[in-house]
Amino acid sequence: MIEQITDQLAILGHPQRISVFRMLMRRFPDTVPAGELATELGIKASTLSNYLNALQRSGLVTQERVGTSLLYSIEMKNVQHMLEFLLNDCCRGRPDICMPSTQGTRKMTDRKFNVLFLCVGNSARSIFAESLLRTLGGDRFSVYSAGTQPTSKLNPFAVQVLNDKGHDTSGLRSKHMSEFATDDAPEMDFVFTVCNQAANEECPAWEGQPISGHWGMVDPVKTTGTEAEQSLAFQNAYGALKRRIEAFTSLPVESLDRIALQTAVDDIGRTHVEDTK
Known part of the structure; x- marks a missing residue:
């Protein structure tokens, strides 16, 4: 478990790999064509392929083929496990320590x-x-x-x-x-x-x-x-x-x-x- 988490965090530690991860997170739950990711992020197709392969190996991203297109999306269960480990283990089960603003639990206020x-x-x-x-x-x-x-x-x-x-x-x-x-x-x-x-x-x-x-x-x-x-x-x-x-x-x-x-x-x-x- 810890080995998998540390591997995932290491992969996300690369500035361009995390930009791919962030883009897919914004697009969740949809799948995104590799060509669109390359265009929007300004990354060469061959380089992007390496980044996506690494994210797939870590279990954070999944791939499916539709016709001749490769589509990518977030493997949300594994992302949740990674974040759960950080909050429960590293933050000792107290998200308020690591997230002082408590954005994850605060309710929306009664306003427009x-x-x-x-x-x-x-x-x-x-x-x-x-x-x-x-x-x-x-x-x-x-x-x-x-x-x-x-x-x-x-x-x-x-x-x-x-x-x-x-x-x-x-x-x-x-x-x-x-x-x-x-x-x-x-x-x-x-x-x-x-x-x-x-x-x-x-x-x-x-x-x-x-x-x-x-x-x-x-x-x-x-x-x-x-x-x-x-x-x-x-x-x-x-x-x-x-x-x-x-x-x-x-x-x-x-x-x-x-x-x-x-x-x-x-x-x-x-x-x-x-x-x-």
């Missing part, structure tokens, strides 16, 4: 929570999520959305869906995520990415300590075909996000601690959501 939805273009999926949570969450949340490569305007199909569903679209706009990284920007309590890793989109990772989740969605903007087929893709994306937002708003956010909330958010992202017209 800041939520940010991120995708690439910020023209449809994250706009849907922003509008849905603003409607379904009532006064509990202050809601924002942004993208890594925002478009100049919202997608007209997305705007039509929102209008048809009775949402107010007058204040919506496409914007860059850098707007929420300034010193005077609101501090986020929750950050959700809604881009689709299966399409190898560059899904942004958020620094800091918000509770984060990945609720990957196929980009309806990329749908081709007739106008009716394109419209249906936007309807389905809206419906699928609505189910996830409904699950999120049903959580007793005010009474759960960070660990319980993170687990619930991960479960929502892991649950298969059927298309909803």
